Amino acid sequence: MISRNKVFLITFLFAFAWTTLNAQTVAGITSHGTNSDKLKLVVVLARHGVRSPTWTLDRLNTYSSLPWPAWSVAPGDLTARGAELLKRIGAYNRASLTEEGLFPATGCSASAETYIWSDVDRRNQASGRAMADSLFPGCAAVVHSLAGSDNDPLFHPAAAGIDPADTDLIFKEFSKRVADLPRSQYSELLTQMQRVLLGCKPDADCTPQKQPEFRIMDEKEGVVRGKDDKVVTMKGPLTEAASFAEDFLLEYADGMPLESVGWGKVDEVQVRKFLTLHSIYFDLMHRTPSIAKIEGSNMMDHITRTLQQGVEGKPVAGAIGDPGTKLVLLDGHDTTIAGIATLLGLHWDLDGRVDDTPPGTELIFELWQTPQSTYRVHVSIAMQTLRQLREVQELTLANPPAMQVVTIEGCTGKKHSCGWEEFRTVADTATRKM
Numbered sequence: 001m002i003s004r005n006k007v008f009l010i011t012f013l014f015a016f017a018w019t020t021l022n023a024q025t026v027a028g029i030t031s032h033g034t035n036s037d038k039l040k041l042v043v044v045l046a047r048h049g050v051r052s053p054t055w056t057l058d059r060l061n062t063y064s065s066l067p068w069p070a071w072s073v074a075p076g077d078l079t080a081r082g083a084e085l086l087k088r089i090g091a092y093n094r095a096s097l098t099e100e101g102l103f104p105a106t107g108c109s110a111s112a113e114t115y116i117w118s119d120v121d122r123r124n125q126a127s128g129r130a131m132a133d134s135l136f137p138g139c140a141a142v143v144h145s146l147a148g149s150d151n152d153p154l155f156h157p158a159a160a161g162i163d164p165a166d167t168d169l170i171f172k173e174f175s176k177r178v179a180d181l182p183r184s185q186y187s188e189l190l191t192q193m194q195r196v197l198l199g200c201k202p203d204a205d206c207t208p209q210k211q212p213e214f215r216i217m218d219e220k221e222g223v224v225r226g227k228d229d230k231v232v233t234m235k236g237p238l239t240e241a242a243s244f245a246e247d248f249l250l251e252y253a254d255g256m257p258l259e260s261v262g263w264g265k266v267d268e269v270q271v272r273k274f275l276t277l278h279s280i281y282f283d284l285m286h287r288t289p290s291i292a293k294i295e296g297s298n299m300m301d302h303i304t305r306t307l308q309q310g311v312e313g314k315p316v317a318g319a320i321g322d323p324g325t326k327l328v329l330l331d332g333h334d335t336t337i338a339g340i341a342t343l344l345g346l347h348w349d350l351d352g353r354v355d356d357t358p359p360g361t362e363l364i365f366e367l368w369q370t371p372q373s374t375y376r377v378h379v380s381i382a383m384q385t386l387r388q389l390r391e392v393q394e395l396t397l398a399n400p401p402a403m404q405v406v407t408i409e410g411c412t413g414k415k416h417s418c419g420w421e422e423f424r425t426v427a428d429t430a431t432r433k434m
Contacts, residue, residue, distance in 0.1 A: 039100050040375070041310035041367040043303050043320075043328045044093075045337055048119075048127040050082030050254050050359040050389070053247045060247070063216065063240065065199045065208035069251065069260045078126040081254045082359060084392060085384065086127055089360055090134025092395035099397060102326055108139035115321030116143045118331040119155045128331040135329075143331075151228075155332045157298040159228040167231055170290045174232045175223045177288055181280070186238065189277050190217065193241045196265045202273075216240040229335070231294065234284065242281035245274035253359065253389040268386055272352060279356055286338035287355070296339025297431035299330070303340075303365060304427045310367045311375050311420055337363045343430035344379070345409025350402040351385040360384055367420070375420035380405045 052071035053060065060068040073079055094110075097103045103110035114135065118128030125145060132141040146152040153160035192202035194217050200206035221236030233239075251261045252271050258264060266274065286295060302318055306328055309319035320328050334357035341347070341363065347355055361383040368376045382403040388395070395401055410426040411418035418426070 036371045037376075038369045039102050039366060040369050041307065041326055041328070042097065042102065043306055043330070043365040043367075045299065045303070045330045045332060045340065045363040045365075046127075046131070047334045047337060047357055047359055047361045048082075048121070048123045048331060049078050049086040049130065050250060051076055051078050051123045053243075053250060055243070055247075062213040063244070064197045064212050064263075065210050066263050068247075069256060074122075076121070076123060078123040078130075079254050081392065082123075083126060083130040085253070085389060086130040086360055087134035088388075088392065088395045089362070089384065089401065090131040092397075092400065093131075094135050095397060096400075097327065108136060108141075110326070111136040111139040111141040113325055114141065114327040114329065115325045116141065116329045116331070117154070117320060118143055118145045119152050119333065120145055120150060124331050124333075128329070131329060131331065154299050154302060154330070155336055156229050158231055158294050162298060166290065167225060170288070170294070171223070171225060171232050173290050174234075174284070174288050177284055178223055178234055181284070186277060186280055189273060190237050190241055192270075193244060193274060193277065196262050196270075197244065199263055199265075201265050202270055216244075229295075230285075231291070234281075238277065238281050241274075242278040245271075245276075245278040248274055249278075249358065249386075252386065255390065255392070268390070271386065275353060275356065279354065282334070282338065282357075283355065286335050287342045289342060292339040292342035293431070294339075295335050296341075296343050299332075299336050300340050300343055300427055300431050303330075304424055307365060307367050307377065307420070308424065334361065337361060341406075344426065346379065346381070346406040348381045348404045348406055350381065350383055350404055356383075358383055358386075358389070360389075377408075377418045377420060377423040378405060378416060379408055379418075 052073050052075055054076040056075055057068055057070060071079070094103065098105045103113075116128050116132050118124040125143070128143040128145070132143050135141065149160075151160040153162045194215060195205060196202050197212065197216065198206070198208040200208070216237045219236050219240055221234070223232065223234050225231070226233045248262045248266045248271055252266075252268065258267065261267075262270070286292060302320055305316050305318040306320045309316040309321075309323055313323050315323060320330070337357050341355070350356070361381065364380045364382060366378040366380070368378065370376065380403055382401045384395070384401045387393070388401065393399060405416040407416055408418045408423065408426060410429075411422055
């Protein structure tokens with residue numbers, strides 16, 4: 001029998017060759033009801049927009065023969081282009097919600113029925129603002145966040161200390177997944193990454209202008225106990241290569257000249273290949289079940305309570321927004337999206353990438369009311385394609401982001417649909433099991 005790790009890796013190694021034709025794209029953010037159903041509430045968990053690398057240039061340059069390109073913002077901050085790309089998403093969401101009858105096409109009344117909550121990071125604050133301004137232009141919509149703390153427990157429960165981790169269990173489970181990972185499945189991509197860092201083409205060796213201080217292929221592998229958000233982590237070539245793969249994506253998405261993206265050695269095809277490294281690493285770090293439970297349970301609980309409030313039409317403790325809220329937008333991180341996706345058994349294939357969460361990704365929960373006053377929950381994932389990011393394409397109902405309705409593991413109803421009570425049971429069970 002082929003192990004899940006092998007299936008996962010084989011899928012990723014060929015994912016870059018797939019196109020958006022493989023994904024189930026729908027016309028709008030909320031096009032899953034029947035003619036007689038009514039959309040009552042939408043909860044969106046979003047990743048912040050395109051940012052600069054979190055490492056400083058000095059640190060990045062220790063791993064490369066050529067100097068990394070400079071960014072116009074501090075490490076980890078949202079870029080101007082990142083904000084513009086989010087505005088494209090916000091404008092599309094408004095059009096889609098209007099199409100479904102949740103909001104009027106214009107005016108500020110919808111902003112009073114929307115609750116936006118952003119993590120405390122600068123990139124999240126700026127992302128929340130960009131989304132608010134594009135959803136409700138000229139309306140001065142409020143963006144809420146936690147004051148006086150570096151760790152919002154919605155997005156950083158471990159660091160905030162509200163969900164103590166069983167570090168021994170996590171370390172054991174994580175170590176086993178790392179040990180079971182067949183290195184041969186991604187070793188060629190590591191070799192290609194090392195060549196690019198030396199200033200060579202990914203498919204050929206060359207003589208670098210200078211040797212970098214560190215080479216990823218010389219990094220020693222190992223699993224170590226972490227702190228704060230990362231209760232456990234890994235060291236070695238895959239860890240470093242995954243980080244650089246995302247940096248190349250950020251360069252590409254931010255519109256840098258192609259001669260600056262991976263020093264001119266990384267085109268869109270190679271970006272997709274290298275993102276396989278990031279996806280494999282990210283699956284280990286954030287889809288290991290015990291880690292996902294820590295990272296996603298608190299947020300999942302609040303989302304479930306928010307949906308419950310939509311069903312009951314009266315205040316529910318722990319819900320986000322008030323009973324009159326129609327849209328809840330939570331601006332956070334890919335780690336939280338991955339945590340919840342693991343808890344609910346969600347998987348997707350969009351833009352030729354499996355379970356990827358690039359900047360601006362949205363995990364969308366929709367609450368629908370039937371004519372019999374019963375309720376159903378649909379969950380979908382949406383993201384801009386690499387081409388849409390690169391070209392800053394206008395997003396419309398005719399040119400939507402890539403979107404896929406996902407199946408909730410444990411729901412016995414129709415495919416892509418989950419009755420409210422069953423959804424609540426599945427979600428509550430997932431947040432409590434180890």
